[in-house]
Amino acid sequence: MIAELGHFAxxxxxxVALFQAVVPFIGAARGWTGWMAAAVxxxxxxxxxxxxxxxxxxxxxxxSDFSLKLVVENSHSLKPMLYKVSGVWGNHEGSMLLxxxxxxxxxxxxxxxxxxLPPGLKARVLAVQAMIAAAFFAFILxxxxxxxxxxxxxxxxxxxxxxxxxxxxxxxxxxLYLGYVGLSLTFSFAxxxxxxxxxxxxxxxxxxxxxxxxxxxxxxxxxxxxxxxxYELGWGGFWFWDPVENASFMxxxxxxxxxxxxxxxxxxxxxxxxxxxxxxxxxGFSLIGxxxxxxxxxxxxxxxANDPERGVFILAILAVFMGGALTLFAARAGAMTSKGVFGxxxxxxxxxxxxxxxxVACFVVFIGTIWPLVxxxxxxxxxxxxxxxxxxxxxxxxxALAVILPVGAVLPWKRGRAGRAAAQLATAAALAEAxxxxxxxxxxxxxxxxxxGIALGTWLVLGALRDLWLRTGRGEARLRRLAHLPRADWxxxxxxxxxxxxxxxxxxxxxxxxxxxxxARIGDRFEVAGYGISLDAVEDTRGPNYYTTMATMTxxxxxxxxxxLHPEKRVYPxxxxxxxxxxxxxxxxxxxxxxxxxxxxxxxxxxxxxxxPFANWIWAGAIIMALGGLLSLTDRRFRVAAGAPRQRPVRPxxxx
Amino acid sequence: MTxxxxxxxxxxxxxxxxxxxxxxxxMLADPALEARARELSKELRCLVCRNExxxxxxxDLARDLRILVRERLLAGDGDAEVIAFVTDRYGEYVLxxxxxxxxxxxxxxxxxVLLILGAGIGLAHQRRNRLSRExxxxxxxxxxxxxxxxxxxxxxx
Numbered sequence: 103m104i105a106e107l108g109h110f111a112x113x114x115x116x117x118v119a120l121f122q123a124v125v126p127f128i129g130a131a132r133g134w135t136g137w138m139a140a141a142v143x144x145x146x147x148x149x150x151x152x153x154x155x156x157x158x159x160x161x162x163x164x165x166s167d168f169s170l171k172l173v174v175e176n177s178h179s180l181k182p183m184l185y186k187v188s189g190v191w192g193n194h195e196g197s198m199l200l201x202x203x204x205x206x207x208x209x210x211x212x213x214x215x216x217x218x219l220p221p222g223l224k225a226r227v228l229a230v231q232a233m234i235a236a237a238f239f240a241f242i243l244x245x246x247x248x249x250x251x252x253x254x255x256x257x258x259x260x261x262x263x264x265x266x267x268x269x270x271x272x273x274x275x276x277x278l279y280l281g282y283v284g285l286s287l288t289f290s291f292a293x294x295x296x297x298x299x300x301x302x303x304x305x306x307x308x309x310x311x312x313x314x315x316x317x318x319x320x321x322x323x324x325x326x327x328x329x330x331x332x333y334e335l336g337w338g339g340f341w342f343w344d345p346v347e348n349a350s351f352m353x354x355x356x357x358x359x360x361x362x363x364x365x366x367x368x369x370x371x372x373x374x375x376x377x378x379x380x381x382x383x384x385x386g387f388s389l390i391g392x393x394x395x396x397x398x399x400x401x402x403x404x405x406x407a408n409d410p411e412r413g414v415f416i417l418a419i420l421a422v423f424m425g426g427a428l429t430l431f432a433a434r435a436g437a438m439t440s441k442g443v444f445g446x447x448x449x450x451x452x453x454x455x456x457x458x459x460x461x462v463a464c465f466v467v468f469i470g471t472i473w474p475l476v477x478x479x480x481x482x483x484x485x486x487x488x489x490x491x492x493x494x495x496x497x498x499x500x501x502a503l504a505v506i507l508p509v510g511a512v513l514p515w516k517r518g519r520a521g522r523a524a525a526q527l528a529t530a531a532a533l534a535e536a537x538x539x540x541x542x543x544x545x546x547x548x549x550x551x552x553x554x555g556i557a558l559g560t561w562l563v564l565g566a567l568r569d570l571w572l573r574t575g576r577g578e579a580r581l582r583r584l585a586h587l588p589r590a591d592w593x594x595x596x597x598x599x600x601x602x603x604x605x606x607x608x609x610x611x612x613x614x615x616x617x618x619x620x621x622a623r624i625g626d627r628f629e630v631a632g633y634g635i636s637l638d639a640v641e642d643t644r645g646p647n648y649y650t651t652m653a654t655m656t657x658x659x660x661x662x663x664x665x666x667l668h669p670e671k672r673v674y675p676x677x678x679x680x681x682x683x684x685x686x687x688x689x690x691x692x693x694x695x696x697x698x699x700x701x702x703x704x705x706x707x708x709x710x711x712x713x714x715p716f717a718n719w720i721w722a723g724a725i726i727m728a729l730g731g732l733l734s735l736t737d738r739r740f741r742v743a744a745g746a747p748r749q750r751p752v753r754p755x756x757x758x
Numbered sequence: 759m760t761x762x763x764x765x766x767x768x769x770x771x772x773x774x775x776x777x778x779x780x781x782x783x784x785m786l787a788d789p790a791l792e793a794r795a796r797e798l799s800k801e802l803r804c805l806v807c808r809n810e811x812x813x814x815x816x817x818d819l820a821r822d823l824r825i826l827v828r829e830r831l832l833a834g835d836g837d838a839e840v841i842a843f844v845t846d847r848y849g850e851y852v853l854x855x856x857x858x859x860x861x862x863x864x865x866x867x868x869x870x871v872l873l874i875l876g877a878g879i880g881l882a883h884q885r886r887n888r889l890s891r892e893x894x895x896x897x898x899x900x901x902x903x904x905x906x907x908x909x910x911x912x913x914x915x
Contacts (some may be wrong), residue, residue, distance in 0.1 A: 337779060337814060344809050443887055451884065458876045466869040473856070473865045481861045486803045488811065488854025495869055621782045699781075708782050 105170055108158025109249035115151035116239035118144055122232035126225035138225035142213040143230055148235065149210035156203045159248050163190050169255040172196060172248050178261040178676055180647040188272035189262045194396060195248035197275055202238045204283040209235065212287055219308060226294035232285050237419045243657040245412050261647065261676035272328035274323055281320030282388040285353060287312045289385035292378045296430045299437045301378060306368030310382065311735055315365060317357045319732040324350050326722035336682035338695045338712050340720055348471045349391030355464035356384040366453050370442035370515060375435045382427045387419045417648040445517035452510025456503065463499040470495065504558045504605060507598060508565020512572055525715055530568045534561035541586045545614065555609020562602025566595040597730025600723045607719025616713045623706040631713040634658035640707060648672045653698040657687060669698040693717040779814050784821065786828055795828050798840055811854055848896050
């Protein structure tokens with residue numbers, strides 16, 4: 103009964119979306135206030151209905167209602183409660199429902215907090231948002247209905263993929279979707295602006311918070327996924343250049359570019375057409391991501407079981423929305439006149455360089471992801487594009503970005519002097535070089551990767567600190583002024599420093615990790631990278647829905663035990679799948695990463711040991727980046743823009 | 759309790775494949791050769807997996823390929839020869855780093871070409887903007903100045 107209510111709510115939500123796509127749109131065109139205002143209650147109703155539908159599906163999972171096909175295929179009565187809940191989105195149908203839930207949530211948020219938006223713009227934004235929602239409601243209802251019943255319910259379910267039964271992965275999809283889908287609102291803003299034919303500083307100020315929110319969630323979502331891969335896949339890699347990972351990384355790169363050029367629109371009223379184009383492309387890439395994950399056209403480790411019909415449907419959605427928006431763009435882009443003029447050496451130019459590097463990097467990832475498909479369809483070459491390609495073709499752009507970032511951050515708007523910026527950053531550059539040399543001295547004759555990465559990372563961190571300090575002006579009371587700087591300044595510095603931390607982590611871990619593979623017997627002790635490792639015991643036990651072979655191992659620094667760890671090898675009998683559960687001792691400077699393998703003929707177990715220096719810096723940096731975004735989001739000008747009194751409308755004034 | 763143990767044993771026998779990628783028994787005694795084998799393994803795709811290198815994969819076929827790579831190394835092959843040996847047998851599909859030949863040049867060249875193109879467009883745009891808005895109109899030449907004076911004084915030159 104509850105499932106049917108959920109299904110019914112979903113259908114109703116689809117009709118509300120249709121209403122919201124049409125009525126406010128006509129209202130905005132004709133200037134009918136009542137029709138425009140209808141968008142707000144419609145957005146609220148759409149969200150509440152979708153939330154009800156989602157709650158109904160969650161109820162079915164939590165109560166293990168095996169009359170629902172989806173629950174049978176993805177759940178089991180013995181599964182821990184956390185994974186019963188996360189099982190709701192651990193499959194194609196449920197995750198699409200979460201997708202539209204977030205889509206309608208963003209629409210509703212815009213309706214609730216957008217009281218300061220001009221009524222016409224708001225009506226159009228919500229109408230475009232509802233068009234996207236209507237398309238996805240149709241997709242779910244016609245190809246991926248999560249509420250299908252079974253005529254003969256089985257006694258128990260087939261369990262969730264054991265790899266997904268993990269806290270990191272339980273929260274990875276919601277974060278990622280919040281990011282992906284948040285971009286729909288940026289897209290709606292861009293399309294609405296094109297229809298109105300006006301982009302100004304105020305528009306930039308409204309769009310930027312939503313872009314920031316999307317980017318933050320994408321950052322956290324990608325970091326969670328990468329962290330999960332690190333500890334779950336059994337050998338401690340953190341990024342695989344898998345099509346599905348790329349699907350989330352491309353929108354991240356484009357959104358990072360969008361964030362930066364929206365600043366130029368907001369502060370300098372320049373780069374408008376480019377910003378609009380990026381806003382369209384960002385959502386385009388998130389749709390392409392959805393297509394890649396769900397169509398099965400490009401196979402990947404963790405694509406959902408997929409079928410061509412769904413792929414075609416998503417491709418049609420992609421074609422309609424991208425085709426429509428880009429046509430509109432071509433017709434209207436000429437109307438966007440830029441006001442701010444800038445010199446070759448200026449903050450604007452640096453941000454253009456940032457945008458260029460990020461956009462090209464994104465394109466490299468894109469072409470690498472689809473190239474196997476293109477090469478096979480058009481040229482008859484069956485080939486693979488894997489990690490070695492991406493490492494070689496993508497990394498140079500990131501290095502260039504890191505080199506110019508601190509310089510661009512201290513350059514003034516309009517016109518700067520390169521010599522002045524160089525003088526301001528001389529100390530940071532010298533210290534970064536010293537850090538690189540130190541790293542080179544410590545490692546004695548290995549590749550240049552780690553010293554270079556560490557120098558770049560240090561350069562980013564120190565450059566961010568220097569930038570912050572420069573913002574405090576001259577003379578007395580600089581420290582006090584530091585505390586009173588706008589939060590956006592703090593956010594900028596923190597996010598840039600976070601990028602530096604990630605750089606250091608990636609370089610140090612990739613270059614300096616030590617691996618040891620051997621057969622160890624119980625009681626054996628061996629040396630890895632100067633630490634002692636002992637295999638103390640191995641026992642077979644069982645968990646709630648799996649069997650496990652669990653080892654007890656100790657890490658020693660000489661005679662002093664540093665950590666006792668329990669790597670496991672699990673077998674999930676229902677899903678018929680073995681998994682490795684590495685045991686990790688996390689540290690700031692290094693991780694110990696232990697994996698237990700099969701018993702060997704002639705006694706003993708295969709054991710893998712890794713010492714991974716600076717591993718946690720990779721994800722710590724990502725979290726710091728997201729925190730920077732959060733700081734920026736709480737900046738006064740956004741709060742003012744969000745909650746400003748109505749009698750003081752934000753007019754399209756130049757930012758100068 | 760014994761029942762459970764039997765069950766566990768049965769489950770393990772029935773389900774457990776090799777879980778670690780590189781197994782201790784595959785490894786070469788010579789650390790330098792083994793290190794080369796590992797690097798080469800990262801360039802080769804496990805043919806039955808989805809986007810995994812044979813270095814990461816747990817599949818039997820990946821293990822066979824890893825052993826093949828090591829055999830070739832023991833036979834004295836250079837890195838390029840090993841790659842060529844494997845490519846001859848399995849096709850270019852096995853390469854994780856696509857060859858830089860034929861249409862693949864589009865793939866490899868796309869990034870740099872786009873960067874140069876974008877930088878060019880950006881510079882041209884910036885130059886045009888500056889020229890059209892900021893530079894003051896050029897000084898008049900003497901002839902133009904004379905003509906202007908003439909016009910202002912409403913008199914033919």
